[in-house]
Amino acid sequence: MNSLSPPPSTNAPPDYGAAFFRKSTAAFWALWVVFWLLMMGVAIEDQLRSPLAQWWEPILTEGSSALIATAWMWLAVRVRGRHARYLDRPLRWFASYLQWLPLVCVTWIVAVYAMRHGIYAAMGRSYEHSGWGFVIVYESLKLTYNAGLWLGVLFAIDSYGQWQLQWRRLLQTQKALAEAQLARLQGQLRPHFLFNALNTVSALMHTDVARADRLIAALGDLLRISLRSNEHEMTPLAEELRTLELYADIMHERFRDRVTLDWRIDPAVLDTPIPALLLQPLLENVFKHGVERAVTPVHILVGASCRNGALEIVVRNTGSVLAPEHRDGVGFRNCRERLGIIYGNAASLLVRNEAGGVAAHVSLPLEETVA
């Protein structure tokens, strides 16, 4: 049985993160060196108490042990990329290393004792130790114990690396997913909005040419912005507000008698960069759930200000409340995911009932972004 031999490969070996392995290898060897220096220090201090001992004796004892152990450890570290696929099955991982332990014990004992005997002889002395039976059992036990310890360290380091790698990949996947969702979302919402807006133009044309004209211009501007904003992800708040304004203008034309809008924007925050089209889904939601489903007039407030080092944006509407069993729709989830990817935990999006209506609060850090 030889589990070290590569399994029948059906596809390309997975990449276990070469960059992480290089970095963690250095850390592992640093730990290894510190360990052996400590061992040597303890041995030297021990020997100093014995008046008969020579200065080189503890160095030889620990040095010979370290030399052979390092050779084997070096091998173990070298092949760990091949074992990485077993990291999620610890027993399998340890077994695939420990099956070599008998060989390690034999070579270690033979090599170390040969070295010690040789050097003692060269110095004109004889190396004294317990009987061979005891030596073999004692050293084998010590080797088993130490192998377990260091394999444990290796396992911990590699598991951590694996976890980090997977986490990073998960993040990348999520980011790609969020982008795909954004694209899909835009695809979902736009047709309905566009056809309704076109119908309003077609209705206004017969009664008020100037208003129809303005509406077409606003529609054109909004289309231009939405076609462009996929390219660069961040946009100044002023620009995003301009998009909101265009959208609101068009919706206001459709629901003129049912909606009033109020903008409360602090001029100081207009240049703050924010993710493009972050706020538009919030306003779309207000129209979809607040205005289009209400028979009473709805008041909408859009506010932006700086508070406690964060950019606070609120989109609030009267006339509707969240049901107790309310769950965020794809629009909110998408917004939240984008915020998480760009700002980590520093940004938030809260939707709650407030002052007889629904309010969406977005909070973005004013410092530079994490991404």
Added chain:
Amino acid sequence: MIRVVVADDETPAREKLERWVAEQPDMAVVGSAEDGLSAAQCIARLRPDVAFLDVQMPTLSGLQVAAQLEPSSALLIVFVTAFDEHAVNAFDLNAVDYLLKPYDRDRFARTVQRVRERLLAHESGAAAVAIGRAQAPACERLLVPDGERLQLIDAAAVEWLEADDNYVHVHTAARSYLLRRTLQDLLTQLGDQRFVRIHKSAAVNLASIGSLTPLFKGDYEIHLRNGRVLRLSRRYREALFARMGR
């Protein structure tokens, strides 16, 4: 004269429809509504020949308004919608009239012509009602007459339904409503999630059943939570037991 009701929650869109219908020499707008509930009220009160219903409206969608009508209703429905692939596909399959926003005079004229032909052929609105029932989300609310007006009640609040010729008494804890529908048709509209037939002339909300007492010949007495006792005929016994998980 063809009497028309127009319903759209967007004023410009509604005014355009009203204007174009009024331009037809043989048509008159007898009512217009800004939401689904008032549209249903208009239809119930004015009994028009044709209704132009926007699909997306507050309170009730155009499809839901249609779903509340009886299939044998003589009302012809023209759905008006901006973009709703599912609904439009369903309209096409069932040859129901619809207008896609934005539409021009030619398209509108074609629809009007089709309406005239159907009225001459005395076709019923069954297709539109069927579409409404199939496309509108599960019917959780029921439109019931309340004096001169119509009102919406939660299907969950209905305890039991009692057939009375071509009418149905809809019993809630608070009061009863009389609906000009057949029990079978109403049950079809409400779906079989909540209500189950217990008798030729009665159906009950599963949630309002308190207990069952066996009688002779396989009939049972159903005790509702509100204390009322109803008869479960053995013909419907198995179906009820199956629904109650027995």
